[in-house]
Amino acid sequence: MSQLEKITIAPHLSFDALVGGQRAAPLVLLVHGFAESMNCWRAQVAALAGAGYRAVAPSQRGYSPGARPAVSDTSNYQIERMMDDAMAIVAASGYGEARFHLVGHDWGGSIAWALADRHPQRLASLAVLSRPHPNAFNRALQMPDGDQAHRSRHHKAFLEPDAADVVLAENAKWLRERWAAAGVPAAAMEEHLSVIGNKETMEAALAWYRARGAIRSPLGPIRVPTLYIWGDADDTVGRAAAEGTEDFVAAPYRFEVLPGVGHFAADQAPDHVNDLLLHHIVTYPV
Template identity: 80%
Template sequence: MPVLEQITIAPHLTFDALAAGAPGAPLVLLLHGFAESMNCWRAQVAALGDMGYRAIAPSQRGYSPGARPDSREFSHYLIDRLMDDAMAIVAESGYGDARFHLAGHDWGGSIAWGLADRHRERLASLTILSRPHPNAFNRALEMVDGDQAQRSRHHKAFLEPDAADVVLADDAKWLRDRLAANGVPVDAIEQHLAVLGNKEAMEAALAWYRARGAIRGPLGPIRVPTLYIWGDADDTVGRVAAEGTVDFIAAPYRFEVLPGVGHFAADQAPARVCELMLEHLAAHPV
């Protein structure tokens, strides 16, 4: 079973994390996205630990109370800092310069794509849920006759100064409705709200968007064995962006479509996600 640990990488940067498996076993680092928390990976952390891996899923910068710099200073939340956090968590967990497996969902997927581009020699495998390769996403966003811009319109709304109040109003109705509409179970929604359902955490989570703005930087081709999982009921990522990701992978690639599954696949279809991840990791050992 996953246990709650704390990982300190610097003064004032202590991350809460779900962990399972023996220290020193092949590492799998799992990065969550927005409107959720480390708890989205609970089933996967447990399954990976049971199969002989060391799985660590942190609540990332701003989500962990002990790693929450001033959200008014957006520079604290630049994606480079989020990537540096991930690599520092790996090092602090005892893996130094060792290779490891990386998984990311949504914003965690954006970070994971960036790490695969920057640190490909460190990664044995890459698993991405929902978030297309940034180049495929940008291409879909720019299509005049496409629907990706409409699907992603909330990104601009998150840049508004009152976004946290809107998302948390009426007992976080927007957040609850969003998660429920994507098939996230009630108990999982409560776990995410226990992390994210307060003004300080929400402002810090939204600072990720504000630090980046509306633009996603392009990356080079990914040269890490990649599993990309997309639910065809994902309301934020359309088929064009998802299917177009293959154009930017220069390594063994597996694209899995989950019929009827929405944006939060790890919560909605945990058994299938576990199965796919374990197959992928076994095929590309450290």
């Protein structure tokens, strides 16, 4: 089971978080992406807690009402700020400089790759859902077939000033249709909309894209044991980027393809994701 807690890392930075497991247990930090919320990890938090881990899944900067700096200053939403948040949440959860396991999806995957690049000594393991290594992603974007560029076209649309209104129009029709096509259960849709289904939160979520722009910074080779999970029905990440991720991991690496699973694997196939995560984390203890 999980419970909702608040984790404060600084004045005006208090994060809602789903938390499960005993405080003394090895930590697993799970970071969500867009368009979703911390609720995407409910099944994983419960499974990890049941297996003897301390699982913490924060509602990230902009998504938590208590950690929503002004969107007018896009520097508040640079990826470095989210990376700093993650490490501060680990410390505030009582783990100081201890090693921990890191799991990320979508934007949370981007943060996870970057943290593994910056702090490899702190991570016992890394697991990423959907989001390829940035170098593999950039390479795929430049391929002449244009497949990955087409899959990622919504990223540029999110930079438009009216993007929040478009995404939330007609009772969040754009989101609901995309989630439904990806096999996200109706109950999970409502949980996500309870967080991001209002303009203030959506503007903050989209500020992540506006702070980054259309370019993804390259990283070095990852030197942390890595599990990469990709559903072959993911409409945002093509096979070239997914399969190419292996080229940028200089550590034990496992690539798992989920047949027929879309972008939101933790919502669509929670039991399969749980099995893969637990096997990976047990294999590389802190």
